Each structure stands twice: as structure tokens, then as C-alpha cells.
Amino acid sequence: MEQLPLTEYFIDPNRRLFWLYLLSSFAISVLYLALAPKQRRRNATSKLWLHPSAILDYKYFFVSVFIKTFMLLPLLLSAQQVSLYSYELLSSQFGYMRLRLPREIVIGLYTAALFIVSDFTRYWLHRLLHTVPVLWRFHKVHHSAKVLTPFTFYRVHPVENLLFGFRYALSIGTVTGVFLFLFGAMIDIHTVLGVNIFIFIFSLLGSNLRHSHIPLRYPGFLEYLFISPRQHQIHHSSSHFDKNYGGYLAIWDLIFGSLQRSLDTKILRFGLHKTQMRSYTTLRQLLLTPFTRRTP
Amino acid sequence: MKKSCLLLILLLTTSLWAEVTNKEALRHTYERVVLHNIDTSVTALHGLEEAIRAKQAADAKARFGDLVTAWKKVRALYFLGELDPAYLDTPRLIDTFHHGNEDLADQLDLILESDDPLEIALFKNSHKSINALEYLLFTKKVSDPRVNAAMLRICGAVKTHLFDIQKGYLQNKPLFLQDTNRANALLINALSESSYKLKEWRIADVAGISDKYEGDPDLRRGEYPHSGNSLQAVKAIVSMYIQVLDSPQEGDFGDYLESILAAKNLQRIKTPLQQSHTLLAQMQERDLLTSRKLYEQLHTLHLGIYVYLIDALKMQAKILDADGD
Ligand SMILES: [Zn+2]
Ligand SMILES: [Zn+2]
Numbered sequence: 001m002e003q004l005p006l007t008e009y010f011i012d013p014n015r016r017l018f019w020l021y022l023l024s025s026f027a028i029s030v031l032y033l034a035l036a037p038k039q040r041r042r043n044a045t046s047k048l049w050l051h052p053s054a055i056l057d058y059k060y061f062f063v064s065v066f067i068k069t070f071m072l073l074p075l076l077l078s079a080q081q082v083s084l085y086s087y088e089l090l091s092s093q094f095g096y097m098r099l100r101l102p103r104e105i106v107i108g109l110y111t112a113a114l115f116i117v118s119d120f121t122r123y124w125l126h127r128l129l130h131t132v133p134v135l136w137r138f139h140k141v142h143h144s145a146k147v148l149t150p151f152t153f154y155r156v157h158p159v160e161n162l163l164f165g166f167r168y169a170l171s172i173g174t175v176t177g178v179f180l181f182l183f184g185a186m187i188d189i190h191t192v193l194g195v196n197i198f199i200f201i202f203s204l205l206g207s208n209l210r211h212s213h214i215p216l217r218y219p220g221f222l223e224y225l226f227i228s229p230r231q232h233q234i235h236h237s238s239s240h241f242d243k244n245y246g247g248y249l250a251i252w253d254l255i256f257g258s259l260q261r262s263l264d265t266k267i268l269r270f271g272l273h274k275t276q277m278r279s280y281t282t283l284r285q286l287l288l289t290p291f292t293r294r295t296p
Numbered sequence: 297m298k299k300s301c302l303l304l305i306l307l308l309t310t311s312l313w314a315e316v317t318n319k320e321a322l323r324h325t326y327e328r329v330v331l332h333n334i335d336t337s338v339t340a341l342h343g344l345e346e347a348i349r350a351k352q353a354a355d356a357k358a359r360f361g362d363l364v365t366a367w368k369k370v371r372a373l374y375f376l377g378e379l380d381p382a383y384l385d386t387p388r389l390i391d392t393f394h395h396g397n398e399d400l401a402d403q404l405d406l407i408l409e410s411d412d413p414l415e416i417a418l419f420k421n422s423h424k425s426i427n428a429l430e431y432l433l434f435t436k437k438v439s440d441p442r443v444n445a446a447m448l449r450i451c452g453a454v455k456t457h458l459f460d461i462q463k464g465y466l467q468n469k470p471l472f473l474q475d476t477n478r479a480n481a482l483l484i485n486a487l488s489e490s491s492y493k494l495k496e497w498r499i500a501d502v503a504g505i506s507d508k509y510e511g512d513p514d515l516r517r518g519e520y521p522h523s524g525n526s527l528q529a530v531k532a533i534v535s536m537y538i539q540v541l542d543s544p545q546e547g548d549f550g551d552y553l554e555s556i557l558a559a560k561n562l563q564r565i566k567t568p569l570q571q572s573h574t575l576l577a578q579m580q581e582r583d584l585l586t587s588r589k590l591y592e593q594l595h596t597l598h599l600g601i602y603v604y605l606i607d608a609l610k611m612q613a614k615i616l617d618a619d620g621d
Contacts, residue, residue, distance in 0.1 A: 096489060
């Protein structure tokens with residue numbers, strides 16, 4: 001609506017930094033630090049929150065919002081377009097089809113399918129960002145964060161944003177096209193505050209801690225199913241860049257052999273190699289370094 | 297703070313109002329379209345029955361056209377089976393288009409030639425369908441006693457089913473209106489299904505533009521090949537869409553869509569609907585053989601219904617924030 005694009009990031013439940021998610025992450029942190037006093041010094045210090053890398057995150061967040069709003073949004077093919085095209089393709093191939101299931105079940109299936117398929121494509125795009133050299137150049141921007149704050153989530157090069165946007169439109173659009181083909185008007189999404197209920201729950205459960213120094217692990221087998229904050233932090237440590245590509249679900253890492261559980265994983269030095277870090281210290285560098293011919 | 301409070305109140309009241317409009321639109325559709333059309337079908341059948349009983353061939357043939365017009369409007373928006381599963385198969389008892397009636401004419405010929413009593417001879421449901429009635433009325437003599445008796449028997453069977461449907465719709469009205477979201481879904485699914493079958497079965501297959509019959513147009517693939525009412529059936533279905541989506545009366549479902557849909561998306565339904573209506577007004581039965589333009593409009597209309605569904609999901613939001621790791 002008529003809000004500044006920036007404030008929208010804190011009052012829109014579709015955003016990672018929605019105030020309620022920040023608040024819940026904060027509450028979880030307080031609880032965690034109450035139980036693990038050793039971690040307090042590391043987290044409650046200006047050394048962390050005013051670290052040059054954190055400050056760069058804040059600045060970059062501010063700038064990237066405008067880049068995205070004015071330059072990238074118009075470029076994206078929309079999920080709606082993809083949905084309609086998928087439906088048209090399916091009905092021209094297979095004629096008219098309608099599965100009869102109770103509406104509640106259809107809605108549950110569709111909501112789950114959106115979440116699962118989107119998480120799956122996110123895994124693969126993330127993995128490609130690490131394994132395809134030209135994509136890695138852009139993804140390095142995210143991994144150049146020396147300390148992790150919730151704002152690091154937005155330390156992503158616009159080219160990467162664009163790829164994620166396409167991925168989103170394709171995944172959501174295809175799933176929607178298939179469900180329209182099978183169930184027509186019966187489909188709807190279970191939402192909380194207008195957000196897919198799965199995304200809402202995971203965001204509330206502290207997805208902001210993924211980019212933080214709260215080493216929250218999940219007990220036992222849970223880390224085979226869901227990516228804990230600690231597991232994503234492990235992904236940010238330079239010796240484990242090739243582990244834990246997953247978003248919310250760990251099953252993709254498990255299936256495709258890139259899972260690293262928190263237990264027994266010690267070394268945690270965030271960021272790129274020292275010699276490379278010099279090229280990612282300013283706003284300008286974050287935006288331009290990926291395009292330079294010889295990326296250090 | 298004050299401003300946001302006002303905004304909140306405004307949002308709440310508009311959403312309440314939209315809810316009422318939606319419910320009103322559904323109620324209007326149920327009363328002015330669904331119930332109205334089944335009532336008209338029953339009346340049309342009575343008229344036809346009288347004409348057959350009076351052995352007035354020309355009159356009966358004209359009244360058969362009226363029945364087709366009224367019944368197709370019911371059939372193409374049929375969702376009673378979703379409200380009460382007991383009614384799922386009722387329409388198939390009344391008409392057999394695309395439900396395996398390949399040798400209906402041969403079977404009826406045999407029945408007429410035999411001496412078996414009709415109540416035994418007409419043993420299949422398809423023998424007592426509108427399509428059987430069409431075959432007899434347009435290829436046999438109404439005055440022939442056995443033919444006449446057979447036709448009256450079929451009329452009786454069809455009448456029973458129409459009464460059933462009428463009763464079912466009357467009884468299930470509260471259930472339909474109880475859950476607005478589900479009611480919308482039932483209505484839209486009925487429209488999307490019938491618009492698909494309209495363009496593929498009734499237009500593309502006849503005009504030879506479907507994959508199956510590419511380049512081989514044939515009027516015998518129409519719904520009513522013996523009476524030449526296939527075009528009439530198409531017109532009836534399209535005019536039912538107009539009843540639902542673009543009627544002259546205030547408060548139809550199209551008016552509700554207007555309140556929630558982006559204008560350009562609404563036009564993706566209304567424009568092809570009007571175009572189809574205009575094209576149909578100039579067509580004769582034989583023009584079904586060359587109806588590519590009509591097909592294109594109806595295809596656009598069918599997709600337009602999906603554009604609405606996609607629009608209603610409101611999923612365009614926040615593409616760029618769905619990223620990150
Ligand atoms: Zn990564
Ligand atoms: Zn990260």
C-alpha cells in the first residue's frame with residue numbers, strides 16, 4: 001500500500017523480519033541464554049552487533065530493498081502466469097479431470113505441497129549457487145558475512161534475488177497449476193495472518209536465529225527432518241560450505257548427501273577466506289565484486 | 297494511530313460488506329438461475345408430453361427444443377451431487393451425451409420392432425433418456441401407437457428425474473448457503489467443467505479442431521444430431537453463463553466478482569462471454585462445422601475462470617522475500 005517499502009519489512013507477516021518473528025526469536029534467545037550462560041558474553045556485546053560486517057548488513061538491507069522494489073520486481077514472471085500456463089498445458093494433454101476429495105483435505109494437501117515443493121527447489125537452487133562457479137560468485141556475497149545477524153538474511157546479491165524470484169514463481173505456479181487441474185475451485189491455502197501456515201510456524205519458531213550466534217540445536221533425530229539454526233550456522237562456516245543447503249526441511253540434505261548435524265561439529269569461522277574478505281567490505285563491493293573478472 | 301484505527305475499521309466493514317455481497321450473489325444465483333431453470337425444465341417437459349399425447353408432431357418437435365434449452369441450463373451448472381451424493385448420477389439418467397450411447401438408435405429400433413411390453417423392452421436408463429426421446433421424435437411417427445407409448449414412457453422417466461432434482465435443490469438451499477467459500481467453489485467448478493465440455497465436446501469435436509478429430513468436421517458428433525438442436529444446446533449453455541455472470545439484474549455472481557477482481561481479469565471472463573453470445577446469434581446449425589472463432593472465445597472464457605481462481609488465491613505477494621538461506 002502507501003507505506004514506505006522499508007517499514008513494510010517489519011509489519012508484513014510475509015517477511016522474515018516481521019516484528020512478531022523477531023520478537024519470538026528474541027524470546028527464544030533469552031531462554032537459551034538463561035540456560036547456557038557461557039554464550040551470553042558472545043551475544044550481548046557491541047562487538048557483535050556493531051561489527052563492521054553487521055553494520056554492512058544493515059546498510060545493505062536498506063539499499064537492497066530499493067533495488068528489489070524498483071528494479072527486480074518488474075522483471076519477474078509471475079506465479080499467476082505460470083499457474084495458468086501449467087493448467088492450460090495439463091488440460092490440453094489430459095483433458096478435463098476432477099478428483100473428488102473433501103475441501104478440507106484439498107486445502108491441506110495444497111498448502112503442504114506449496115511448502116514442500118518450494119523448499120525442495122530452494123535446496124537445489126542453493127546447492128547450484130555453491131557448485132556452479134558463475135553462480136558462486138554472486139552467492140559469495142551472502143557468505144562474506146563475518147558475523148551473523150538476522151539482517152544477514154538480506155545480504156544477498158540482486159542477481160541471486162532474481163534467481164530465487166524465478167524459482168518461487170516456477171514452483172508455486174506449477175504446484176498451483178497442477179492443483180487447479182485436479183481440484184479446480186476447491187483449492188485454497190491454510191494461512192495465519194495471510195501467510196502459509198507452515199511458513200508462519202517455522203518463522204515463529206525462530207528462523208531468525210539461523211543468522212545469529214545462538215547455537216540452537218535440535219535434539220536427536222529432529223535434525224534429520226528440520227534444519228536447526230545451528231545447522232545453517234554450520235553452512236556459514238567456511239569448512240562446511242558444501243553442507244546443509246536446506247531451508248526449513250533437512251530431508252533434502254539427507255537424501256542428496258549433504259547433511260551435517262550439529263553434534264560433534266565444532267569449528268565455526270564465518271565468512272570467506274581472509275584474502276577474499278577484502279573484496280566484500282563496502283556496499284559498492286557487495287554489489288560489484290561478483291561482476292569483476294578475477295574474483296579473488 | 298488514529299489513522300490506522302480508521303483504516304482497520306474501514307477494512308473490517310468493507311470485508312463484512314463483501315461477505316454479504318458474496319452471499320447475496322450466491323442466493324440470487326441459486327434462486328434466479330438454478331431453481332428457475334429446473335422449474336422451466338419441468339414446465340417444458342409438461343408441454344412436450346401434452347403435444348406427444350395429442351400426437352401433434354410439429355408442436356412436439358418445437359417443444360422438444362424448449363426442453364433442450366431449459367435442461368441444458370440445468371445440466372451445465374449441476375452441483376446438486378456435491379450437496380447430496382444421492383444426486384450425483386441423476387443427470388446421467390436424463391442424458392447420455394458422451395456416456396456410452398453408441399448404438400442407442402439400433403437398440404431403440406429393435407425395441408420398436410419387438411413385441412415385448414415397453415416396460416420390459418425399455419430396460420436401460422439410456423432407453424429412457426432425452427436422447428432416446430429425440431431419436432424417436434425425429435425419426436419415427438408420433439402417431440404410431442407403439443412409438444407414442446414409448447415416448448410417453450420416456451417422458452415419464454425424465455419427469456421423475458427432473459422432479460427429483462427440483463426437490464433436491466429446494467431441500468439443499470440452506471446447506472448451499474451455509475458455507476460461502478464452499479458454495480463459491482461448487483459454482484465455479486460447475487462452470488469450469490461445463491465450459492470445458494462445451495468447447496471440446498460440443499464445438500471442437502464437431503468442427504474437427506480437437507486433436508481427436510483434427511480436420512474431420514462432422515455434425516453427427518453434435519449433442520442432438522437427429523433434431524438439429526446441437527447449436528440450440530450450445531446457445532442455452534452460453535445464455536446460462538450470462539444468467540450467472542452478466543445478467544441484466546443487479547446482484548448476480550458477476551457483480552460479486554466485479555467487487556473482488558481486478559478489472560482486467562474480470563474482462564477475461566465477460567468479454568469472451570459477450571463475444572460468444574454475439575457469434576452464436578448469427579449461427580445456424582451447420583455453422584458448427586466451421587466454428588473456430590467460437591471455439592477460441594469459449595477457450596478464453598474457460599481460462600478466464602481459472603484466471604479468477606488464481607487471482608482469488610492472492611499468491612502474487614512478496615515473491616522476492618520467498619528467498620534466502
Ligand atoms: Zn550458501
Ligand atoms: Zn545464510
